[in-house]
Amino acid sequence: MKKLLNDFLDRYFHDEESIILMILLASVLVVLLFFGEVLAPLITAAIFAYLMQGLVMVLLRHGMKMKLAFTLVYTLFVGLFLLMLLILLPQVWTQFRRLATELPNLLSTWQSSFMLFREDYPSLLSEQQVEDIINSISGEMASWGQTVLEFSLASIPSVIAWMVFVILVPILVFFMMKDQELLVTWVGNFLPRNRPLMSRIWQEMDQQISNYIRGKAVEIIIVGSAAYLAFVILGINYALLLSVLVGLSVIVPYIGATVITIPISAVAYVQWGVDSNFYTVLIVYGILQLVDGNVLVPIIFSETVNLHPVAIIAAVLVFGGMWGIAGVFFAIPLATLLKAIINAWPSKTNSQSLVLPEPE
Numbered sequence: 001m002k003k004l005l006n007d008f009l010d011r012y013f014h015d016e017e018s019i020i021l022m023i024l025l026a027s028v029l030v031v032l033l034f035f036g037e038v039l040a041p042l043i044t045a046a047i048f049a050y051l052m053q054g055l056v057m058v059l060l061r062h063g064m065k066m067k068l069a070f071t072l073v074y075t076l077f078v079g080l081f082l083l084m085l086l087i088l089l090p091q092v093w094t095q096f097r098r099l100a101t102e103l104p105n106l107l108s109t110w111q112s113s114f115m116l117f118r119e120d121y122p123s124l125l126s127e128q129q130v131e132d133i134i135n136s137i138s139g140e141m142a143s144w145g146q147t148v149l150e151f152s153l154a155s156i157p158s159v160i161a162w163m164v165f166v167i168l169v170p171i172l173v174f175f176m177m178k179d180q181e182l183l184v185t186w187v188g189n190f191l192p193r194n195r196p197l198m199s200r201i202w203q204e205m206d207q208q209i210s211n212y213i214r215g216k217a218v219e220i221i222i223v224g225s226a227a228y229l230a231f232v233i234l235g236i237n238y239a240l241l242l243s244v245l246v247g248l249s250v251i252v253p254y255i256g257a258t259v260i261t262i263p264i265s266a267v268a269y270v271q272w273g274v275d276s277n278f279y280t281v282l283i284v285y286g287i288l289q290l291v292d293g294n295v296l297v298p299i300i301f302s303e304t305v306n307l308h309p310v311a312i313i314a315a316v317l318v319f320g321g322m323w324g325i326a327g328v329f330f331a332i333p334l335a336t337l338l339k340a341i342i343n344a345w346p347s348k349t350n351s352q353s354l355v356l357p358e359p360e
């Protein structure tokens with residue numbers, strides 16, 4: 001046992017920098033686990049600054065002065081931030097609350113359909129099983145709807161926390177963009193001067209994650225806008241709420257599109273029943289997903305994140321379980337970081353790795 005442990009340590013931790021990197025990664029993980037909620041404004045601002053800095057670099061490559069590029073990009077960020085905060089989110093929340101108030105009607109329609117299904121296929125479910133399923137789902141939905149509608153004094157601390165978040169993020173983004181070089185140099189002072197391993201990991205991670213995050217931001221806007229236009233034309237209820245959900249669904253490949261099919265189908269069914277309008281909505285949504293996966297994604301992502309579907313689903317499950325919605329959002333970037341670390345990690349067996357012969 002001791003020999004196996006020594007062989008493992010000698011193979012993967014023979015480089016001093018790898019030991020330092022492991023300690024840093026463990027420290028960051030501990031900080032995020034215990035202080036992630038407190039540091040949320042700082043982390044969010046760092047992500048926005050990272051996104052905006054890419055636009056600044058594009059403008060600089062086209063000959064624009066640094067101050068002008070910074071001013072234009074930051075003004076664009078503030079404008080989009082205010083647009084989302086003052087216009088988009090209030091309307092989405094209004095539709096969300098309206099949907100919550102109509103849950104009893106939705107449940108009644110769904111129960112009637114379920115009972116008809118039971119009459120058509122009596123051998124599949126017994127009457128008692130149908131009643132148990134209906135009572136269970138009705139109880140959960142009623143509890144959820146009541147929670148959404150209860151916006152009382154108990155919600156004030158959360159509102160205050162959101163106000164602090166909304167105020168801090170634009171301020172932090174400003175200083176992170178303005179003093180980027182100073183901040184990077186300050187962080188670099190805490191790292192070893194000779195750090196080839198960390199440099200290789202950063203180069204691969206920066207290229208992959210920057211393409212992914214910026215590409216996903218564009219994809220969310222395009223898919224969400226196209227979904228909203230289609231839903232408005234089709235006349236489906238809660239068009240804005242559903243289109244926002246469709247836009248956000250592209251964050252999680254394979255899973256997101258499948259999950260969002262459920263609320264779209266439910267709203268369309270309650271509104272029209274099983275008729276031509278119901279099928280039209282599903283067909284249009286399916287076409288939108290096909291265009292997104294086969295046309296939009298290849299165009300936007302010049303260098304895609306090369307992760308196996310199993311790795312993507314595993315990352316969503318693991319990081320989503322650790323950090324909830326935020327973990328789901330950052331599952332693929334975090335998986336990409338792990339992939340970059342694994343690829344760059346020094347190993348004495350790297351030179352002896354198995355290489356498959358090329359076909360003749």
